[in-house]
Amino acid sequence: QVQLVESGGGVAQPGRSLRLSCAASGFTFSSYGIHWVRQAPGKGLEWVAVISYDGSNKYYADSVKGRFTISRDNSKNTLFLQMNSLRAEDTAVYYCAKDVHGDYGGLGDVWGQGTTVTVSS
Amino acid sequence: QTVVTQEPSLTVSPGGTVTLTCASSTGAVTSGYYPNWFQQKPGQAPRALIYSTSNKHSWTPARFSGSLLGGKAALTLSGVQPEDEAEYYCLLYYGGAGVFGGGTKLTVL
Numbered sequence: 001q002v003q004l005v006e007s008g009g010g011v012a013q014p015g016r017s018l019r020l021s022c023a024a025s026g027f028t029f030s031s032y033g034i035h036w037v038r039q040a041p042g043k044g045l046e047w048v049a050v051i052s053y054d055g056s057n058k059y060y061a062d063s064v065k066g067r068f069t070i071s072r073d074n075s076k077n078t079l080f081l082q083m084n085s086l087r088a089e090d091t092a093v094y095y096c097a098k099d100v101h102g103d104y105g106g107l108g109d110v111w112g113q114g115t116t117v118t119v120s121s
Numbered sequence: 122q123t124v125v126t127q128e129p130s131l132t133v134s135p136g137g138t139v140t141l142t143c144a145s146s147t148g149a150v151t152s153g154y155y156p157n158w159f160q161q162k163p164g165q166a167p168r169a170l171i172y173s174t175s176n177k178h179s180w181t182p183a184r185f186s187g188s189l190l191g192g193k194a195a196l197t198l199s200g201v202q203p204e205d206e207a208e209y210y211c212l213l214y215y216g217g218a219g220v221f222g223g224g225t226k227l228t229v230l
Binding site: 056111113 | 122155157159161166167168169172173176178208210212214216217218219220221222223224
């Protein structure tokens, strides 16, 4: 079935790094844009980043620009989010979500279950 | 910093009609912002309802519709059901980068 499965979450100290992964199955991964969306405890949704189907276009939220890097390996049907210089405010559940298009505009016809990132000393 | 604004809360009676709106701090919302709408219930992942202003996903109930209204994106629920009680988020795209609104808590009472 069509599925996205995140992994890589955990606890990190401020200033450290984490790398999230999102494994896709059940659809042609290399044809669609994929997003990262996060939700801090008790808060609303925050859009984080998107990468186009071929990795040629990447867009970031101002809050993570310069610290986070989105990438994909279409040969392995996997999306990544490299998170550097982590801050307490990056604490959230991180979801990967598929777009209906090859880049952006239709986020979320498929969502992962989420992976929790906690930034704390 | 771009801000997307939604009504914090709305209440509607079962069977009634309600319109949620989504405004941009940059000015009028147009189709070029590809408005998306999502529903989230407590403890669940978000569920996409509408993309590109008015396009429905295959699972979106017919009572949900998206439009542009008075310079804002709008989500209208007609014939509201008790199960529609949830938080609703809009998402606008600014040259590829997305910004969510703060969410509207819809109460069905």
